[in-house]
Amino acid sequence: MSKIGKKPILLPENVKVEIKENAVEVVGPKGKLTLEFPNYLQIVKEDGKLLVRAVEDKKAYRRMWGTIRAHLNNMVKGVTEGFTKTLILRGRGYQMSKEGNRLKIMVGFSHPVYVDIPDDIEVELPDPQKLIVKGIDKQKVGNFAAKIRAIKPAKKFPYVPKGMTMPKGFYYEGEHVRVKAGKKGQVGGK
Numbered sequence: 001m002s003k004i005g006k007k008p009i010l011l012p013e014n015v016k017v018e019i020k021e022n023a024v025e026v027v028g029p030k031g032k033l034t035l036e037f038p039n040y041l042q043i044v045k046e047d048g049k050l051l052v053r054a055v056e057d058k059k060a061y062r063r064m065w066g067t068i069r070a071h072l073n074n075m076v077k078g079v080t081e082g083f084t085k086t087l088i089l090r091g092r093g094y095q096m097s098k099e100g101n102r103l104k105i106m107v108g109f110s111h112p113v114y115v116d117i118p119d120d121i122e123v124e125l126p127d128p129q130k131l132i133v134k135g136i137d138k139q140k141v142g143n144f145a146a147k148i149r150a151i152k153p154a155k156k157f158p159y160v161p162k163g164m165t166m167p168k169g170f171y172y173e174g175e176h177v178r179v180k181a182g183k184k185g186q187v188g189g190k
Contacts, residue, residue: 003066004066004069005052005053005054005062005065005066005068005069007069008049008050009049009050009051009073009076010048010049011045011048011049011050012028012080014028014029014080015027015028015076015079015080016028017045017050019043019044019045022037022038022039023035023036023037024037024043024072024075026072026076026079027079028076028078028079028080029080030078030079030080030081030082030136031078031120031136032079033075033079033136035068035071035072035075037064037068038064038068040054040055040056040058040064041053041054041055041061041064041065041068042055043068043072050072052065052068052069052072053065074138074139078136078137078138079136082135082136083134083136083138083141084132084133084134084141085132085133085141085142085144085172086130086131086132086133086172086173087130087131087133087145087149087170087171087173088129088130088170088172088173089105089107089129089131089169089171090154090166090167090168090169090171091107091168092168093106093108094107094108094129094152094168095129096125096128096129096131097128098123099114101117102114102115103115103117103123103131105148105151105152107168107169108152108168113151115147115148115151118140118144120137120140121133121134121135121140121141122134122135131148133145133148145172148170149172151170152168152169153169154166154167154169154170154175154177155167155169155177159179159180166179
């Protein structure tokens with residue numbers, strides 16, 4: 001039995017769910033999402049709750065049972081609240097700007113890097129070194145944020161030059177990157 005798959009998904013009043021043969025459509029105030037699921041799973045709507053059930057008790061079915069339930073829960077949360085990822089850029093002269101439907105990122109390369117913003121993703125730039133990615137699909141928001149971060153990720157365990165507190169690059173808000181202590185000369189060594 002799947003621990004996650006057994007949990008019911010509570011449906012808010014402003015969310016409508018339509019279950020077709022092998023697809024579920026979730027509609028809410030922020031938008032509409034669709035998920036296709038395998039035919040060995042059943043999705044049932046009862047008393048304002050969504051339940052996911054496996055037709056047979058096989059190991060492969062139990063794996064997908066919990067996964068599909070988690071996806072459905074993220075869909076319900078996405079169409080009601082939405083998802084947000086915040087990226088922070090550190091480094092002297094590093095900055096971002098929005099030009100139409102794309103981002104211009106300058107991170108120390110000989111040229112600026114341009115990234116197209118997908119239609120179903122919103123991007124806010126409160127200042128040139130902070131980027132907020134919003135959307136209703138958790139996977140798309142996470143993938144777009146990871147694509148931006150991959151341009152210049154903050155290095156793990158770097159030696160930071162004197163005067164800097166953190167290494168250069170993109171951080172997720174709240175992320176902590178460990179910094180090694182700098183090399184120190186021995187006093188009185190042989």
